[in-house]
Amino acid sequence: xxxxxxxxxxxxxxxxxxxxxxxxxxxxxxxxxxxxxxxxxxxxxxxxxxxxxxxxxxxxxxxxxxxxxxxxxxxxxxxxxxxxxxxxxxxxxxxxxxxxxxxxxxxxxxxxxxxxxxxxxxxxxxxxxxxxxxxxxxxxxxxxxxxxxxxxxxxxxxxxxxxxxxxxxxxxxxxxxxxxxxxxxxxxxxxxxxxxxxxxxxxxxxxxxxxxxxxxxxxxxxxxxxxxxxxxxxxxxxxxxxxxxxxxxxxxxxxxxxxxxxxxxxxxxxxxxxxxxxxxxxxxxxxxxxxxxxxxxxxxxxxxxxxxxxxxxxxxxxxxxxxxxxxxxxxxxxxxxxxxxxxxxxxxxxxxxxxxxxxxxxxxxxxxxxxxxxxxxxxxxxxxxxxxxxxxxxxxxxxxxxxxxxxxxxxxxxxxxxxxxxxxxxxxxxxxxx
Numbered sequence: 001x002x003x004x005x006x007x008x009x010x011x012x013x014x015x016x017x018x019x020x021x022x023x024x025x026x027x028x029x030x031x032x033x034x035x036x037x038x039x040x041x042x043x044x045x046x047x048x049x050x051x052x053x054x055x056x057x058x059x060x061x062x063x064x065x066x067x068x069x070x071x072x073x074x075x076x077x078x079x080x081x082x083x084x085x086x087x088x089x090x091x092x093x094x095x096x097x098x099x100x101x102x103x104x105x106x107x108x109x110x111x112x113x114x115x116x117x118x119x120x121x122x123x124x125x126x127x128x129x130x131x132x133x134x135x136x137x138x139x140x141x142x143x144x145x146x147x148x149x150x151x152x153x154x155x156x157x158x159x160x161x162x163x164x165x166x167x168x169x170x171x172x173x174x175x176x177x178x179x180x181x182x183x184x185x186x187x188x189x190x191x192x193x194x195x196x197x198x199x200x201x202x203x204x205x206x207x208x209x210x211x212x213x214x215x216x217x218x219x220x221x222x223x224x225x226x227x228x229x230x231x232x233x234x235x236x237x238x239x240x241x242x243x244x245x246x247x248x249x250x251x252x253x254x255x256x257x258x259x260x261x262x263x264x265x266x267x268x269x270x271x272x273x274x275x276x277x278x279x280x281x282x283x284x285x286x287x288x289x290x291x292x293x294x295x296x297x298x299x300x301x302x303x304x305x306x307x308x309x310x311x312x313x314x315x316x317x318x319x320x321x322x323x324x325x326x327x328x329x330x331x332x333x334x335x336x337x338x339x340x341x342x343x344x345x346x347x348x349x350x351x352x353x354x355x356x357x358x359x360x361x362x363x364x365x366x367x368x369x370x371x372x373x374x375x376x377x378x379x380x381x382x383x384x385x386x387x388x389x390x391x392x393x394x395x396x397x398x399x400x401x402x403x404x405x406x407x408x409x410x411x412x413x414x415x416x417x418x419x420x421x422x423x424x425x426x427x428x429x430x431x432x433x434x
Contacts, residue, residue, distance in 0.1 A: 006056050034066060061093065123144065125145035149161040151169075209407075212350065212405040216289070225248065282317060286341075354383075
């Protein structure tokens with residue numbers, strides 16, 4: 001394989017200082033050069049394997065020989081417990097190889113599924129990623145894509161990666177390959193090498209105060225060490241922000257709701273983050289600021305929130321919930337309820353935790369006082385300060401600690417230090433149904 005090929009150049013851009021050891025550099029397909037380059041080295045300070053499809057050789061078509069090489073990379077990653085980064089640029093399988101290539105491709109899919117949740121798998125969509133290549137790429141845990149890349153499974157189609165990002169398929173959208181590679185280098189230090197090893201953050205810790213008026217992104221920036229975080233699915237379900245970050249030197253996943261009602265897209269987005277973190281035992285910090293569930297899409301909402309509830313309840317990684325402004329109705333149970341998910345539930349001193357939204361609670365509890373002419377705004381204020389206050393929730397054990405926003409990061413670091421050694425035994429089973 002020529003060192004001047006596009007695939008080789010992409011791997012050079014991906015590995016630290018452009019240095020990597022190539023795997024099977026002299027391998028050939030039946031018709032000449034093979035359509036993929038593979039190697040290992042350091043990416044973002046983390047040891048990893050990577051392969052890059054070469055669109056300059058037969059359009060990067062997936063052949064039996066290419067499948068064999070990629071499968072070898074997966075086998076090495078499984079044996080050594082190292083992450084895998086796949087760079088995709090292919091128009092699909094080579095049809096002239098018929099069922100042989102389909103069978104070989106099936107072996108690659110099986111190899112990817114075998115290490116799913118065992119070692120991190122990151123896919124970079126660099127060019128054409130269509131048909132079977134799109135399916136293979138989408139098996140990755142995290143999908144990074146160049147925004148104008150083709151990314152679809154059924155032809156003919158003109159679907160671009162940008163559309164896939166808007167629909168929650170692509171996790172990180174980049175302007176070009178160099179930006180995509182930089183995102184992966186920033187991402188890997190926040191992930192463990194495998195599901196049995198502890199992640200090691202390379203980020204220095206710092207002290208920061210959280211402003212009580214901060215939105216979801218500002219809260220994440222404030223609690224993250226040196227604002228070191230990587231947002232996933234930024235273009236999808238925008239009422240929640242999901243990021244991998246370093247907090248007190250500990251890599252964590254953060255799921256931060258922005259105060260609106262939870263919609264189906266937000267629930268699916270949060271579920272994906274919970275599953276990613278749980279697979280690799282990353283602690284989850286949930287910023288539980290949500291006004292119940294969206295009311296005009298009942299069937300979708302029920303399915304989505306059921307999946308989110310199941311993901312939280314099943315996850316055995318450390319889980320910390322922080323009620324910042326309000327956790328209302330079912331949102332409290334799903335995001336902050338200790339019975340369903342949280343190891344620790346924390347709250348700001350001004351937060352509201354309520355089984356109903358404040359307006360409905362006042363109408364239900366104090367209808368007689370409203371009928372007597374008492375001011376609704378005054379009653380709502382009274383409810384927030386009494387029945388719906390964080391201190392009331394803490395008094396009955398529903399909240400573990402209440403504090404002012406400015407000490408949020410210190411409280412979270414203390415909680416992480418206590419929970420990091422958490423061990424939880426579950427009932428033997430293959431997997432949950434929902």
